Amino acid sequence: MIPNARVVALPVNPASASITRPLLPQMQAAARTLGLELHILQASEESEIESAFARFAQLGAEGLVVGSEPFFNSRNAQLGTLALRYGVPTISQSREFADAGGLASYGGSVTESPRLTGHYAGRILKGEKPANLPVQQSTKIELIINLKTRRSSASRFRFRCPVAPTS
Numbered sequence: 001m002i003p004n005a006r007v008v009a010l011p012v013n014p015a016s017a018s019i020t021r022p023l024l025p026q027m028q029a030a031a032r033t034l035g036l037e038l039h040i041l042q043a044s045e046e047s048e049i050e051s052a053f054a055r056f057a058q059l060g061a062e063g064l065v066v067g068s069e070p071f072f073n074s075r076n077a078q079l080g081t082l083a084l085r086y087g088v089p090t091i092s093q094s095r096e097f098a099d100a101g102g103l104a105s106y107g108g109s110v111t112e113s114p115r116l117t118g119h120y121a122g123r124i125l126k127g128e129k130p131a132n133l134p135v136q137q138s139t140k141i142e143l144i145i146n147l148k149t150r151r152s153s154a155s156r157f158r159f160r161c162p163v164a165p166t167s
Contacts, residue, residue, distance in 0.1 A: 001104065002089055005062035007037045011052050013071040015044040023067060049075065053082045066092035068107070076100045084149060098144040109140035 010027055012020045031038035039059050041052035066072050073094055080100030083090040093107030116136055124130055
């Protein structure tokens, strides 16, 4: 979406080291593969989230990726509002983030996983043993683009959006 971006940022919650620590090497490797410089912005309290957005501009970052961490997932409205206020092209895995004003979300369907869970529960209630059931995960992935945010950000940032805005 931002083809000329060279610097991106990733907010992480240092209080969730068990979630964050295993993902950071993967994120850094992906950034290197794409020729991107990745800055890690730490925030473990609500007040630190706004500071991270302010620091984003100081770093000259051109995009922000919000990872799948419960601290950030529970603050989609705050993140969406700050992304709009600071004019930061931001993507998250959570559809609620895009609904709250973020530019885009890309992640598993919010309806697919509960459907799979219900299917499993039904099979167990009919007598199947959980140990005999195959492991499954949602394969339905959604790309959600907030067109209102795209329109307001297009004048501040040069990015390419795969969906043309409609009225």
